[in-house]
Amino acid sequence: MSENHQDGVPILKVSALKKHFPIKKGFLKKKDQFFKAVDGVSFEVKAGETFGVVGESGCGKTTTGLMIAELLEQTSGDIWFDGRDLSRLNEHERRVVRKDLQIIFQDPFSSLNPRMKVFDIVAEPLIVHGMASGKKLKEDVLNLLEEVGLGKQHLDRFPHEFSGGQRQRIGIARALALKPKLIVCDEPVSALDVSVQAQILNLLKTLQKKYNLTYIFIAHGLPTVKHISDRIAVMYMGEIVEIATKDALFDNMKHPYTEALLSAIPVMNPHQKTDRIILEGELPNPANQPSGCKFHTRCPYAQSVCKQNVPKLQNDGEGHYVACHFPLNKNISQALNQEQPARR
Amino acid sequence: MTSSLLEVKQLKTIFSSENGDVPAVNDISFTVNPGETVAIVGESGCGKSATSLSIMGLITDPGKVIAGEVLFEGSDLLSLSKKKLNRYRGNKMSMIFQEPMTSLNPVFTIGNQISEVIRKHQRVDKETAIKKSVEMLERVGISNASKVIKQFPHQLSGGMRQRVMIAIALACMPKLLIADEPTTALDVTIQAQILDLIKHLSEQQNTGVLLITHDLGVVAEMADRVIVMYAGEIVEETTVEELFDNPKHPYTMGLLGSTPRLEVEQEMLEAIPGVVPDLTEMPSGCPFHPRCKYAIEACKLEKPALIEDFPDHFARCIRAKEGL
Structure with a gap:
């Protein structure tokens, strides 16, 4: 939670972003079907804030992150970063922008080259971008390692010698290394043990304050996303169904899917036995998506209009966006607080 | 606690490695009563899965159960022959594994795999077994069960496969269900469905459940009693309310502090520094002392015992009495 996000300058603007993967079916009669991994998402991320993206597997959150990090080309839509349209950059400009746009991956075991020593892994971006060499390179790498809680003794080791948390x-x-402005964090703690998750989350927060970083924090664990984010987008089947500040999202959620997602989280309080909303069924087949609102097949409040018309993501005037024909209006925080016994 | 369903006494399981024998499960004792859900919680490598595999007699080379007793309704499973043990497994006690894809056989249909268990333990013909399989699938919330029994595991989603696993595990109405991270691989809305299912079944049939998990939220939701494990040992054991209200072991406190909560706003989490120790290089004294903020000189010297300092609340910490 950096102080600068109140400035409200968007550092990243995504509009109508789509990624459709073709599904090859048949041998002679080729039919072009598409897997709509991301189907028209739009949002803005302000400088210095942490923008959480949450949703279940297959909702398109990682694909969105990969497109923002320039690791996957979009089918259509625009990504504006720092005032520039990323799809209209030439090679040289792209290289410059890449310095400011970095990514941290989910799996610390497969995202580090097993044949490279720690020094080389951290030094590589500095060398590629000509930021440092010789003695300065060594100093810079060492500083970076110290920044993340590692030290000199780790420089000459290989990734397999480290635990999951250390690899992350x-x-x-x-x-x-390249002093980026924005880091896409794609499930950075999901593969780690609980006690180590907390270490990494704390580290990310500390670094954000120190370097005024902007994060896009992608995860499926809502408590984690809430802990680290300023604003949160909820995705369902390739679309954003709700965007709000974390407090508005948790205290006054407007989309039935957000409500169900929150209600499904086991609460760390044995005295509180909640009546949870259990969604029936599972995600529809993404290659054969429901008409109208994609959530209507599982939505407890669905009406006939939901099957026909696609709801648009609309702003309530205070920056709380929801894509629902019948947005909810309630305040569950009161209910949550009532049964809260005094804790240690 | 007169008629416990499962009683584990001083269980010790080792794994042999190049660096010598590693005690994955080190002198563990606990009981599960009928209808009770006992959760074992801990991080990777703490021995929680090895404990469940030891109980089921599924520890294979290089692992070995070297000491202790596993009493199921009074008879020691560890001393039974494989043939006799198989009369219990899948029948009176069964297990759900974490990864439903790897624990189902990919070349047999779902119907085949459920009816196999039923036919093995009950004297019924093939048709009755299939009919029972359909019933089981319906009970675990699979709507088009008669179609699903003809399908293969790869045709089902993760949530469906886990339901099939549960249907297999419950086919013979076991008295004890061991669930090893049953929802870790699933999405949170599907997790809610599966946990709800396990809870209902345990209430309806008075099944004892041993739930292995790393998720404290799941523990709070499901468990009656909780065992916290660290480095192969039980470090704390008590009722679920007591554990969350008055944790006594610094490791339990650390786990609770490390987990972000929806209802609590905090700037930084109370992380536990360091990592879980390598079982081949265990620290002296209390295995948790290098990571413990309350550690004193005595913690490095002597290994603490699991002591009941408070009624029905056991902790393996010499400072637990002080109320840390």
Whole structure:
């Protein structure tokens, strides 16, 4: 939570972003079907804030992150970063922008080259971009490692010699090397043990304050996303169904899917036995998406209009966006607080 | 606690490695009563899965159960022959694994795999077994069960496969269900469905459940009693309310502090520094002392015992009495 996000300058603007993967079916009669991984998402990320993206597997959150990090080309739509349209850059300009746009991956075991020593892993971006060499390179790498809680003794080791948490620290050092403005964090703690998750989350927060970083934090664990984010987007089947500040999202959610998602989280309080909303059924087949609102097949409040018309993502005037024909209006925080016994 | 369903006494399981024997499960004792859900919680490598595999007799080379007793309704499973053990497994006690894809056989249909268990333990013909399989699938919330029994595991989603696993596990109405991270691979809305299902079944049939998990939210939701494991040992054991209200072991406190909560706003989490120790290079004294903020000199010297300092609340910490 950096102070600068109140400035409200968007550092990243995504509009109508789509990624459709073709599904090849048949041998002679080729039919072009598409897997709509991301189907028209639009949002803005302000400088210095943490923008959380949450949703279940297959909702398109990682694909969105990969497109923003320039690792996957979009089918259509625009990504504006720092005032520039990323799809209209030439090679040289792209290289310059890449310095400011980094990514941390989910799996710390496969995202580090097993044949490279830690020094080389962290030094590589600095060398590629000609930022440092010789003695300065060594100093810079060491500083970066110290920044993420590693030290001199780790320089000459290989990734397999480290635990999951330490590897994720190496990945963070590598992402930090070029002093980026924005880091896409794609499930950075999901593969780690609980006690180590907390270490990495704390580290990310500390670094954000120190370097005024902007994060896009992609995860499926709502408590984690809430802990680290300023604003949160909820995705369902390739679309954003709700965007709000974390407090508005958790205290006054407007989309039935957000409500169900929150209600499904086991609460760390044995005295509170909640009546949870259990969604029936599972995600529809993404290659054969429901008409109208994609959530209507599982929505407890669905009406006939939901099957026909696609709801648009609309702003309530205070920056709370929801795509629903019948947005909810309630305040569950009161209910949550009532049964809260005094804790240690 | 007169008639416990499962009683584990001083269980010790080792894994042999180049660096010597590693005690994955080190002197563990606990009981599960009928209708009770006992959760074992801990991080990777703490021995929670090895404990469940030891109980089921599924520890294979290089692992070995070297000491202790596993009493199921009074008879020691560890001393039974494989043939006799198989009369219990899948029948009176069964297990759900974490990864439903790898624990179902990819070349047999779902119907085949459920009816196999039923036919093995009950004297019924093939048709009755299939009919029972359909019933089981319907009970675990699969709507088009008669179609699903003809399908293969790869044709089902993760949530469906886990339901099939549960249907297999419950086919013979076991008295004890061991669920090893049953929802870790699933999405949170599907997790809610599966947990709800396990809870209902345990209430309806008075099944004892041993739930292995790393998720404290799941523990709070499901468990009656909780066992916290660290480095192969039980470090704390008590009722679920007591554990969350008055944790006594610094490791439990650390786990609770490390987990972000929806209802609590905090700037930084109370992380536990360091990592879980390598079982081949265990620290002296209390295995948690290098990561413990309350550690004193005595913690490095002597290994603490699991002591009941408070009624029905056991902790393996010499400072637990002080109320840290």
